[in-house]
Amino acid sequence: MPPAWREDGEGPQTLTGLLPEGFRDRLPPQAEAAAALLRTLLDTVAARGYARVQPPLVEFETGLSGWLMKPASTALLRATDPASGLGLALRPDITGQIARIAATRLADAPRPLRLAYGGPVLRAKGGQLNPAREFLQAGAELIGSDSLAAATEILTMAVAALAAAGVTDISVDLTLPELVATLAADRWPVPCPLADLHAALDAKDAGALPALGATAYAPLLAAAGPAAQALARLRALDLPVAPQLDALESLAAALPGTHVTIDPTERHGFEYHSWLGFSLFGRGPEGAVRGEIGRGGSYAVRHSNGTSEAAVGFSLYVDALVDAGLGITRPRRLFLPHGTPSTTADTLRAQGWATVAALSPTDTPQGCSHVWNGVEAAAL
Amino acid sequence: MPPAWREDGEGPQTLTGLLPEGFRDRLPPQAEAAAALLRTLLDTVAARGYARVQPPLVEFETGLSGWLMKPASTALLRATDPASGLGLALRPDITGQIARIAATRLADAPRPLRLAYGGPVLRAKGGQLNPAREFLQAGAELIGSDSLAAATEILTMAVAALAAAGVTDISVDLTLPELVATLAADRWPVPCPLADLHAALDAKDAGALPALGATAYAPLLAAAGPAAQALARLRALDLPVAPQLDALESLAAALPGTHVTIDPTERHGFEYHSWLGFSLFGRGPEGAVRGEIGRGGSYAVRHSNGTSEAAVGFSLYVDALVDAGLGITRPRRLFLPHGTPSTTADTLRAQGWATVAALSPTDTPQGCSHVWNGVEAAAL
Structure with missing residues (x-):
């Protein structure tokens, strides 16, 4: 079978697999950990009535400014829109997008408005301590109040989400911005x-x-x-x-x-925060989570009619949790020798097994914890 | 409390909330549907032994080319890296990234290699039928074989994932590229x-x-x-x-x-596919899913030493499913009147309820399906 790539007349490329500084591949089991931690954090938030929204990764550069605070112009990773010729930028955080949604498309929704989000954010430059430029964030924003009751709901929810994710020795640093x-x-x-x-x-x-x-x-x-x-x-x-x-x-x-x-x-x-700011810290199985696990506080959402609206929320940093060894599970996978009927595989999956079916008689149970012997799942 | 935005001396902006063409906000319940559908698709894949990987959103423009097929240069949304001055691009698909990972970081991992992914992809231009430029994709790639057994595993898994997501009247169009x-x-x-x-x-x-x-x-x-x-x-x-x-x-x-x-x-x-290509179609509660729900087939992964490796896989288009009304659930949320003890809230959440706690005596149970009367959850 001929190779399927095509060079379009440009000659062979050097294939190095190098990624730009600050970007990385998550492999198993860390990629699964990141996905599992995101689920856990957002499940905790959903259980308290926060509804998911999903803003786009890319906006007009001007649209990412002004709802909360104008991002430092050097912080944005920029793209040029071939469609409009206008300046686009990748979102440097999601809280500002949530503020935009609350002030525009959901301006007439009843308050308090409880919204949740999870997804990647990107920055033009890495920091000195952390060169990463792509981060996976999960968060929740309560819009319409920054009362003590609202702040208590947000802060206890952030701590509950981290606890559900397996963080221990959680500590909170409060500030009055x-x-x-x-x-x-x-x-x-x-x-x-x-x-x-x-x-x-x-x-x-x-x-x-x-x-x-x-x-x-x-x-x-x-x-x-x-x-x-x-x-x-x-x-x-x-x-x-x-x-x-x-x-x-x-x-x-x-x-x-x-x-x-x-x-x-x-x-x-906490440059855009009002009376309250907080940072979250804790430990994972591999020691202290490096740096903050998340932060939040109270702020004001700006509306296009010039009014503002009190809000309180938090963002959690999934990568910090993964890097501390959280969310890692040893997959229980059951190897099905070649010739195992597909109905048997269906039954075993219905029982909760992840199955790995041999494609040929020579396939081995590499990566599996158990093997099906025709009668039961035998541990390897 | 003063408004918290700051203009950095540039004067007030016009806040329109407009998004670039082809980008959109997902609101509840569609944002929750997208997240739930992604979970369901990837759970189906994980149950068949596919391990999650998570490549970055951004790569060197040259790095996105060559592992499978060079993307059309007009297809990439480009950014300039302030760190290196080199050309970056947002990934237009994930399959090429999986091929890169299989050929580099996981070159020595045992075969067959079963990998899964889920996340956004971006394109410079929308299509005539679909102006979207950001898409949420989920997929699986089996690297090391494109045998009939491998293709059967991939194709039956794609259909099983769509069925689990609620797609009915699934049809498959096979081709020989x-x-x-x-x-x-x-x-x-x-x-x-x-x-x-x-x-x-x-x-x-x-x-x-x-x-x-x-x-x-x-x-x-x-x-x-x-x-x-x-x-x-x-x-x-x-x-x-x-x-x-x-x-x-x-x-x-x-x-x-x-x-x-x-x-x-x-x-x-199917320009980079080898002996097999397939497209997937079906129906949701609001009628036929518009266009393809996904596609896949066999291909060859190029290795940097000049060899190639057979593979087969698929990508599914989560947005197409959401737009057909799939994944939508009516949230069951239980309103807790002001003063409900937090221990009661904990108990109710442990029973599976999503709770919405009043922040003040005047809060109303808007958005809730039930209200806690002190004894039980009463339907509204």
Whole structure:
């Protein structure tokens, strides 16, 4: 049989199989783990009434901006649309797309609107710690409220989803993304640009505060830590955010068995969030999941009529779970020797077996855990 | 609470929510249907021992070529890699990626190699009948054999997957993609370019054959039809492809209850296939699935050392199933009035309910099928 590829007159290519930096093949069992983890996370979310939506991978570059926050222009992987000549971009996250859907096609749907999603996102550049440019994300967004009740539902659901996925030692780091701006606008004004203050606090650089005229903020850095201790220290500062502190206390109380910390000034990665932000951490069978497993918080969805709508949600990073060894199962596959009737195969599959049928008398049960001996499945 | 978007000094944008032509949002219940159908198709495949792989969405443009057939350069949606400056492209199909994986990372894995996949593919241009440019595909590839046994496993599995997804009146159209070239090389040489003969036969244009000096091929067009009739007519022509005709007869016999036709000269869309190609059709609750539901056949995987390896596989088009109304379920959601204890919610979810918890006393059970009255789930 002749080979089926055709060169279209361009001559043979060098076939290296190299992938661009930041992209990879998932092979078994990791590819199955990723799919299984995505199922588990989204099943947990569906069980709490969140309905799946599936936005496209590609949008107009301008369409990916503005619903929440304009993505940094360097973050987008761009394509040119041969149909329109307009600039397209691959989505760098899905939350912004959900906000778009909530503000347009589902603008008239009853609130609160509970939506779930799962799929890949792409970025133009990998990070220093993680060169990946394609990520599998799962998430949920509750649109129409960012009340304590809404935040509690979202945060406990995120933790429940991770627990269902097998994550242990789950910890949650809570932050108040608007705290610093609120204080700078009123209680503790600073002579420096707000961005410089945010940068120093995100870097936990107390030494930089005096030069910024922002020594007042040093106790906020020192307050970070386990929830009970952090709340006590923050309350001692008599800040004009008592309701938010009460809310953090309530959230921590809603997560028994979860280690909760508070980092009140952390804003990096929470640029579009409002009163609440949170990061999730935990362990898999191969040790601590590297970096964040997910994050979320409250935000406002912008509508085209100029109004905004409160929301709260989270995104979970499936790749981080896979890389920590979660979701891996040893497949139980039953080898059916050559000549096994197809009706027998049907029966065994109906009993829950994954079958591998020999195509010829010389096929061997490689990759199988059991072999059918005509009477029963014998373990190999 | 202030709105959370930031304009980065570029002024307000017009927020239209418009998507590029050929891209769309899937909303509930269609988004859930797409996810459920993908699960069902891949569960059917997994039950026959096919292991999931997950290649990236993006590759070097050159890397997407050559493992099977070079994609038409106009078919690829391209991006430029800011990291390398090299040309990237979004995958137009997944079969070529599976061939790459089989020829490189899994070159030394035992054969036959059974791999499954599911995910989106993207194209630069929509078609005349279907403007979509993003498609959700699921498929399976058996690498290491294109024997009748291998083809039978693949084709019966494709039909079983569609049946599990709820497709009725499944029909299969079989073709012999190499037949015309085989005949032209030996039995019935033609003075015209082979591509012209293929074009005339793909167009079923018997009237064009005399001008091509190819009247001998007219009986092949006339032979197309239901399998038994087509095989009888083809055998009467005494062609040098008796083993292939026996194989088609055997394949048809392996599909009881499936309407099998044979279109022996069809090659459009089977450009890289070898002895066998097939297309799948059927009906959903809202009528016939528009166009093909999937296709597959035998082919050769090219290895970098110049050898090739026989394979057979299929791809199924999840969007076609969703658009025909398949996979839609009416969600059973149980509204939990404000104040329902979270332990009650846990218990009800453990019983299989999807719960929707009121966030405030004014929340209503919109979107729910049942409401918890403190004792039981009452239908609404």
